[in-house]
Amino acid sequence: MANKGFDKETFKKSVVDNVKNLYRRTIDEATPNQVFQAVAYAVKDVIIDEWIATHKEYEKKDVKTVYYLSMEFLMGRALGNNIINIRARQEVREALDELGFDLNVIEDQEPDAALGNGGLGRLAACFLDSLATLGYPAYGCGIRYHYGMFKQKIENGYQVEVPDNWLKDGNPFEVRRSEYATEVRFGGYVRTVWENGREHFVQEGYQSVMAVPYDLPIVGYGNNVVNTLRIWDAQPINTFNLDSFDKGDYQKAVEQENLAKTICDVLYPNDNHYAGKELRLKQQYFFISASVQRAVSKYMEKHDDIRKFYEKNAFQLNDTHPTVAVAELMRILLDDYNLTWEEAWDVTTKTCAYTNHTIMAEALEKWPIELFSRLLPRIYQIVEEINRRFIIEIQQKYPGNQEKIAKMAIIYDGQVKMAHMAIAGSFSVNGVARLHTEILEKQELKDFYEMMPQKFNNKTNGITQRRFLLHANPLLADWITDKIGDEWITDLSAISKLKLYVDDEKCQHEFMNIKYQNKVRLAKYIKEHNGIDVDPRSIFDVQVKRLHEYKRQLMNILHVMYLYNQLKDNPNLDMVPRTFIFGAKAAAGYKRAKLTIKLINSVADVINNDKSINGKLKVVFIEDYRVSNAEIIFAAADVSEQISTASKEASGTGNMKFMLNGALTVGTMDGANVEIVEEVGAENAFIFGTSSDDIIRMEHDHSYDPMQIFNNDQDIRRVLMQLINGYYAPYDPELFRDIYNSLLNTLSSDRADTYFILKDFRMYADAQKRVDEAYRDEQWWAKAAMLNTACSGKFSSDRTIEEYVRDIWHLDKVKVEL
Ligand code: CJB
Structure with a gap:
């Protein structure tokens, strides 16, 4: 669907004029940032008449x-989204091409x-x-x-x-x-x-x-x-x-x-x-x-x-x-x-x-x-x-x-x-x-x-499919439109028509190939920003959201530590290579959250530099997680980590963005995960963990004792001991003491392990084991990934509104x- 009223030549002239008026430069002298400004003003010119007309209409009615x-x-x-919504993306891309600029580079200038x-x-x-x-x-x-x-x-x-x-x-x-x-x-x-x-x-x-x-x-x-x-x-x-x-x-x-x-x-x-x-x-x-x-x-x-x-x-x-x-x-x-x-x-x-x-x-x-x-x-x-x-x-x-x-x-x-x-x-x-x-x-x-x-x-x-699929994942968006038309853009329930194709092997290949290309795009971003090489053929397992104890990034990284121990014990361990990707900001005054970031990065340092594990495990912490890089990340995920303590995450919306882009959820029965599973079927997700009823009950009767788990589960004990024996911080073995204490010591918080991490740990590890096994069956995974996309119709913010x-x-x- 193109915008019929949009005139490419007028637009080009507007960009050139804007560069002149704003910066006293000709277009060939302009920096990418100056071109961004000029393009944004040119787009605003197009928008402004509609803006006026809309408000006239509101007043009239x-x-x-x-x-x-x-x-x-x-x-x-705003720029990319506005261009999409006035339906002039193709024309603007061509206009910029003709002026000698790449739209993606120009979009990247915008804060x-x-x-x-x-x-x-x-x-x-x-x-x-x-x-x-x-x-x-x-x-x-x-x-x-x-x-x-x-x-x-x-x-x-x-x-x-x-x-x-x-x-x-x-x-x-x-x-x-x-x-x-x-x-x-x-x-x-x-x-x-x-x-x-x-x-x-x-x-x-x-x-x-x-x-x-x-x-x-x-x-x-x-x-x-x-x-x-x-x-x-x-x-x-x-x-x-x-x-x-x-x-x-x-x-x-x-x-x-x-x-x-x-x-x-x-x-x-x-x-x-x-x-x-x-x-x-x-x-x-x-x-x-x-x-x-x-x-x-x-x-x-x-x-x-x-x-x-x-x-x-x-x-x-x-x-x-x-x-x-x-x-x-x-x-x-x-x-x-x-x-x-x-x-x-x-x-x-x-x-x-x-x-x-x-x-x-x-x-x-x-x-x-x-x-x-x-x-x-x-x-x-x-x-x-x-x-x-x-x-x-x-x-x-x-x-x-x-x-x-x-x-x-x-x-x-x-x-x-x-x-x-x-x-x-x-x-x-x-x-x-x-x-x-x-x-x-x-x-x-x-x-x-x-x-x-x-x-x-x-x-x-809900979430808007226009930003989180149409803009964020153009390859998949075009493929979907090719298969079922573009109705999904304004009526996401139409995306269920994709169900017709989930058993079609050719479609499965195309779908997974798009996922692969998006993983290559993210791998490139990670290389540029983190200097880490990640293999786009590994499972991209992603947890991106604010850092908070209830969201349990800690459980995720403890599980990575556990996997690493297994690999060290048995370097020939048969596992699908996995890249664990984190992105999270901690509130500036939230000490334990900030220490968790340090732990993730410390674990990453050790694991990523250990040649003996043959690249089977990688850990990446993406700096400055925000809306613009989120768009790249969701498109590239195989696994969506939604592992909050049941009852604590009111809804979650990242969970929906992953689903829309064909990632499978590893999650607790919390927030909107419950409804996601209802739509896609529990067999197409990896659900684990204590129910919200049981969590709430244990919060009331204080019956939960993490020390028992620590005493009885050797693997968990080994991981926790590594928090205080300098395994990941040889220069300062006490560095992660607070995290250790938060899990076991009632003195450091009103209740030890407030967020039931040890309680759920085994079930989480089992769910992750199931992921490993499932990923080996390419056809099964492709179908489940496509079903996630096809069943995401409910989670459009259009429905919510x-x-x-x-x-x-x-x-x-x-x-x-x-
Ligand atoms: N939420 O982002 C915040 N900040 C708050 O202070 C309180 C709640 C989140 O709101 C989202 C939108 O409703 C929810 O999806 C999410 O679960 C909740 O934590």
Whole structure:
């Protein structure tokens, strides 16, 4: 499907002109980076008319809009994706060819927009792609961090964080919308005044910053729809007045200026972990206040009854991070529009919906009252009133039951509990995979579920096939289109038509040959970036995701150590050569995660340099795992490692990207793995491990004792001893003591082996043995790999978005004609 309106000659001229205007150079003098900028502006020229047309259409139809409120949007690169979605990839490639440039090289110039940590941020990015492609009116609202997710360098095996100055050459796709700049207020105090027989609340002595929006186009696939990701930046409100000799003013002016300078500085690099930093709460209120104010103003430009706001607007809260939106909307309705509490609450609770992404206790946001009320005095008053009324509701439902109040109150124990506020203030609460939603209902949020079951629902996550197959794996994408047509691009369920071909030997060969070529591409990347030679004929066994103990990268590397021991004992061991590939960033302050990276690299050093094992084992740690190199990695994987402790991974989305690209899952029955196995069949995956029910039970009854396993299993004991006898760190035998202790010693953590690694180890090793055996049967493997791709239809974010629309947002599709 080519874009009929796209004119190659006009485009070439536009690129040449852009190079001239931007850099005062002719095209033959331009650097690849300058050509990238010029091409991006030329593509933006094409997009911009559709962008304008889309918003005209939205206004004309007076559509209902969803605001996806998120601290994170992990967009990755825009150019390649935009070219694909305007369906001009072939033409742009030819145009650049004719100008003497290679599109791949030009695409490689673009820095990733890494405004997110991991799954939660990438999900938001996939959702925006699907919303635009399906033609639904939507804004993403977030923060224009000046520094995104840090860049990871590996030095001497250790992670080193390098600032990600992604805006240093400018961002060609963004548009600064200063006309929508709006003030956001922090601190001060609230004065009560009586006016017209009613209390009014006036915030005074506050500091404010100007929030300025930057819009990024979100291009739908081949439908002329261009939605908007609006990220807010901060600017000082009035330029600093040096004449001001009033000491108070001077102090305040400096502070205001500093606030504006720091608020959007940097993304907090924590995944599934809440650090409780004051600046983080400022960031949350900053972008929420700006987004909500703008949504309300926009609505009031065309409507006169604010009481019907929810008929045209939905706010989706991406985890608890944007929950202050509940109170901010209340504030605007009460203070600016003079609604009664009941009216304002009615509007708010018909507008807001909340998605829970984790049950990890350390991720729960609880702000100390002192901090919250000092920073947001008016908002805190409103939260107190929400809490007061919510407690009354609890009491009405459960008279005399103090325990319920202790467990469910929004303000309790000196803290503001954001999840509780999100649930109380929303009409919908959803988990992100079936098992996760069940655990929310039966365990984590049981009390809330029992009190308001109608709010709870599941929305199993998804991914966009446009980025993770069409863009990331062009060979496979073309092959699929060749076989079954291109319907799958906008309707992934159509990919099931591939099932017709899974027994066809020729197709099996073609499919595996494409996999091989993708492995060659990755091997080349690894050689260039790591200096390690890997054999593309070996099994590429991949675990890429954030580093977290619950994701159990440690179990993976312990298993590698175990295999290496076997090989050392028996160099003739019959095993299919395997390349274990890791990629993971650890939060900068997460010591044990960082030590795990060092362990992986130390094991890699020993194994990769041991000639005696004949290259049967290789270990690679890919530096700076991010969206752009993920695209290369998924396409090249044979085995997908999804080995979290059951119940801990809410959904996972990497698991879906691997499946789509024909990798087989080695995994626990956790998160969306359960549904993946349901679609592809347990016989086409390698499932192992303790069930979530058993994990949860052992967490409660404390019956699990890893020391017993250590004492009874020689292979495990040998591996663990190698952590403390200098086998992988001869210069510092104590280096990995903390990891050893975390598995065995109750003193180092509340519970030894918190994530049941030793418990699952044997089952994991068995599953890996089955992989080894299965891979030898080429036909079987090819068929299973193809079935994984063919059965991945459910996991498109298009499906997920249709469910959000049907059950929560109730939007209408819009058609845009040019
Ligand atoms: N998730 O990435 C994050 N960060 C958090 O703070 C909490 C959860 C992840 O969200 C993904 C999208 O829903 C899930 O697939 C993943 O399991 C979860 O860990």
